[in-house]
Amino acid sequence: MDFFQLLAVPKGFGVDLTLLEANFLAASRRCHPDFVGADSQEVLLQSAMVNKAYTTLKDPLGRGEYLLRLEGGSTGESSRVVDPFVLEEIMEARGELDQNPTGGTRKNLLEMTANRMKNHQEQLLNRFRKLEFLQGLAKADTLAEIRQTLNGLRYYQNLFRDLFQGA
Amino acid sequence: MHDEIVGIDLGTTFSLAAYVRDGKPQPVRDSHGTALVPSVVSIAPDGSMTVGRAALDQRVENPQCTIFSVKRLLGRSLADLKDELPYLPFQVTEAVDGERHVLKIKAGGREFTPEEISARILSQVRTMAGNPSRAVITVPAYFNDNQRQATRDAGRIAGLQVLRIVNEPTAAALAYGLDRLRKGTIAIYDLGGGTFDCSVLSVSDGVFKVLSTRGETHLGGDDFDKALMLLVLKKTAREGLQLRPRDLQALRREVEKTKKILSLEDKTGIALRLVFADGPATLEISREELENAITPLVEKTIQCCREALRDSGASEVEEIILVGGSSRIPLVQRQVEKFFGRKPLCSLNPDEVVAMGAAIQGEILAGKRKNLLLLDVVPLSLGIETLGGTVCQLIHRNTTIPAMATERFSTGVDNQTAIILNIVQGERELAKDCKTLGKFHLSGISPMLAQYPQVDVTFLVDANGILTVSAKEARSGVNTSVKVEPGSGLTKEEVETMVLDSVTHAREDFLERSLIELSTRARMDLNHGKKLLVSLGETISAEENQRVSQCVEELEKELNGKDLEKLKAALAKYQEAMGPLAARAMDSAARQYLASKSFESLQSLG
Structure with missing residues (x-):
């Protein structure tokens, strides 16, 4: 049973977050040790799995990585290819922040990063959808594109977190 | 023997029990209507012990043998406590057994572990509650694995089956019955005698989900007392003088009273004649002076709130609950209201609310409240020290529990049959800056070429927030023999x-x-x-x-x-x-x- 089945949401990148939350709470009510009234290893593993499924699917990056793995794509450790434009923008942004760590810079950068994250997520949505119709080399190409998009998204998410925490 | 599940708040300064009666959580009270048992244990020269109110009087008479605030010692090592020790009138040492450090308190010619002293307090509370056999015990949300284990061990020593360790703020949210909010975000500001934490929770149809928690395990009323003591010493030109244990305790007792009065009055006189033989008989202290002395500490708590709110991803909260005796301080209430932008809830007694929530959790575990569920989180990240001393985090903080994570490890040299992993908890990048929970010995790996074995190490955190580690060699499917050597605390035996x-x-x-x-x-x-x-x-x-x-x-x-x-x-x-x-x-x-x-x-x- 995969995480999508476990939380009864349609498999795909475009998860309905409200449904995910509701199904997670319902699943927790069924299998949390407090509810089952036992702390056996089996109960713990089941409940931990539900929690892990929820955490993974809620986060776009986690969801994308998980879905790519299900589709047979490569992991982030084995393929670190990133769009050169993304790398350049990230380095520029971090440099700018170092030189001028004011609230104004931070706000502009936060806005830029949020936009990029949204773009990347839209790209992922389309590419994962496209996968259904592809086979062979064409599929392999798209999987590689997804890999690269996820790598880029990771950079932007990390930058976003650092900007946010420093705020 | 009782078959009901009792809720126990094992506090730094006070402890108490509660049961749910007629659907409502109620603290267990003695014939005088008192629910609070002072968390104080006094050991007489003949080895006999007194616990609670009777022991409280011994704090000044018999300072070296009267143990208080033992919660601050629970699950800690001597190194963790170096800033505390000068303020403790009793003797604390450490026994070293291999890698394991066991804290000992010397009193009345005997040595006690903090677990044993805590067990005496729990035992007293248990007796008052009619000797129940099963309990839910609360801990600060920010307690690490060692501190949770030590709390559970103390319960066990007191003869209790500890069904659940629950976080104090989460318990408080239950006690306030905030499940009435069909959907919403709440914050809990818990400032006790020795610890502080701030937690942000979401409530949705009876499910309380902790979104984030931040805190300091060493920040509380005790520190306010310390600040006030320093102020008194400064005002009476005694700064830097070595005080006798008896005087130190007498001063502590008087400033504690003064602090409480200053929550109600603008100024008061502190009775110095009860402390020092010479000098003025009384010293006037104003609320403003107290507030100036504790402002940096209160500011620290607000900073934690800021971080907790940021981690939660919520922009504002619908309710803010105050918990812990120190939340009665007007400055604290003002600052909390200012930060969260709304008036805090404090209709329930902040000293009793946690035990009441623990009693409700007992009902949940007994299957009597199917509408409620608590989803708590790991307060501090759990990981493994990797080559070069950095930390590989397996379970990140604020992950909902029960939580599980698996990481693959291999050998570094040919025919290596054992791996030793250092398990750490904390947010820092270097292992030396985190808390070492223990060493994990993996042995019985079949001799193979380096990098060839695949050992999957699994971390599992249960609903108490307590970690267990297991391992399996992926190629053979054989469970690797595992021995965890705890860095502190007591063994099962x-x-x-x-x-x-x-x-x-x-x-x-x-x-x-x-x-x-x-x-x-x-x-x-x-x-x-x-x-x-x-x-x-x-x-x-x-x-x-x-x-x-x-x-x-x-x-x-x-x-x-x-x-x-x-x-x-x-x-x-x-x-x-x-x-x-x-x-x-x-x-x-x-x-x-x-x-x-x-x-x-x-x-x-x-």
């Missing part, structure tokens, strides 16, 4: 012997006390008897004399022994032999007395 210890010690303590009492009695009787024999002089027959001498000899012999039953028998025999002589002596004494008194003087005696 030690806990078990302590459980027994407290039972046998209770019997030993009782026997010893009885022996002392009876010996004292026998010595008095012997003394009295000797005088009696002298006073009776020649009226004693040779036969009587011989019998009495024999009994005296036997009794003196048993007085040197340790056998309570034999001493009892010898004393009874002696008393029997002396009985008729005593009666005769009494008669003659009475006759002499009467003869010496006039009728009138006897009448006036009534």
Whole structure:
């Protein structure tokens, strides 16, 4: 049973977050040790799995990585290819922040990063959808594109977190 | 024995129990209506112990042997406590057993672990609650794995089956019945005697989900007392002077009172004559002075709130709850209201609300409240030290529990059959800056080329927030032999012997006390008897004399022994032999007395 089945949401990148939350709470009510009234290893593993499924699917990056793995794509450790434009923008942004760590810079950068994250997520949505119709080399190409998009998204998410925490 | 599940708040300064009665959580109160048991244990020179209110009085009289705020020592090492020790009047040492450090408190000629002292407090609370066998015990949300384990061990030593360790703020949210908010975000500001945490929760149809938690395990009312003590020393030109333990404790007691009064009044006098022999009898302290002294500490708590709110991803909260006695301080309430932009909820007694919530959690576990569910989180990330001393985080903080994570490890050299992993908890990047929970020994790996074995190490955090680690070699599917060597705390075996210890010690303590009492009695009787024999002089027959001498000899012999039953028998025999002589002596004494008194003087005696 995969995480999508476990939380009864349609498999795909475009998860309905409200449904995910509701199904997670319902699943927790069924299998949390407090509810089952036992702390056996089996109960713990089941409940931990539900929690892990929820955490993974809620986060776009986690969801994308998980879905790519299900589709047979490569992991982030084995393929670190990133769009050169993304790398350049990230380095520029971090440099700018170092030189001028004011609230104004931070706000502009936060806005830029949020936009990029949204773009990347839209790209992922389309590419994962496209996968259904592809086979062979064409599929392999798209999987590689997804890999690269996820790598880029990771950079932007990390930058976003650092900007946010420093705020 | 009770079959209900009791909720217990094991606090730094006070502890208490609660049950749910008629659907409502209610603290267990004594005949005076008091629910709070001071978390204080005093050990007399003869080894006997007093717990709670009676022990509180001993803090000044017997400072070296009166243990308070033991919660701050629970699950910690000497290195963690270096800033605390100068302020503790009792002696704290550490026993080292291999990698494991065990904290010990020396008092009354014996050594105690913080778990044992906490168990005494729990035991007192348990007795007050009618000796239940199963309990839910609360801990600060920010307690690490060691501190949670130590709390559970203390419960075990006190003879309790600890069904769940629950975080204090989460318990407080339950007590306030905030499940009435169908959907919303709430924050809990918990400032106790020794610890602070701020947690942000979401509520949705009866499910409480902790979104984030931040805190300091060493920030609370005790620190406010310390700040106030320093202020008093400064104002009386005693700064930097070494105080005697007795004076330190007396000062602590007086500033504690002053602090509480200053939550109600603008200024008050602190009774220095009860502390120092010289100098002014009283010293005036204003609320403003107190507030100035504690502002940096309160600011620290607000910073934690800021971080917790940011981590939660929520922009604002619908309710803010105040928990812990120190949340009564007006400055604290003002700052919290200012930060969250709304008036905090404090309708329930902040000292009792946590135990009440624990009682509700007990009901949930008993299956009596199917509508409620708590989803708590890991407060601090869990990971493994990797080559070069950096940390590989396996479970990130604020992950919902139960939580699980697996990481693959391999060997570094050919034919390596064992791997040692250092398990750490904390947010820092270097392992040396995090808390080492223990060493994990993996052995029984089949000899293979380096990098070839695939050992999957699995971290599993249960609903108590306590970690267990297991491992499996992926190629062979064989479970690798695993030994976790804890960095601190007690082993399972030690806990078990302590459980027994407290039972046998209770019997030993009782026997010893009885022996002392009876010996004292026998010595008095012997003394009295000797005088009696002298006073009776020649009226004693040779036969009587011989019998009495024999009994005296036997009794003196048993007085040197340790056998309570034999001493009892010898004393009874002696008393029997002396009985008729005593009666005769009494008669003659009475006759002499009467003869010496006039009728009138006897009448006036009534």
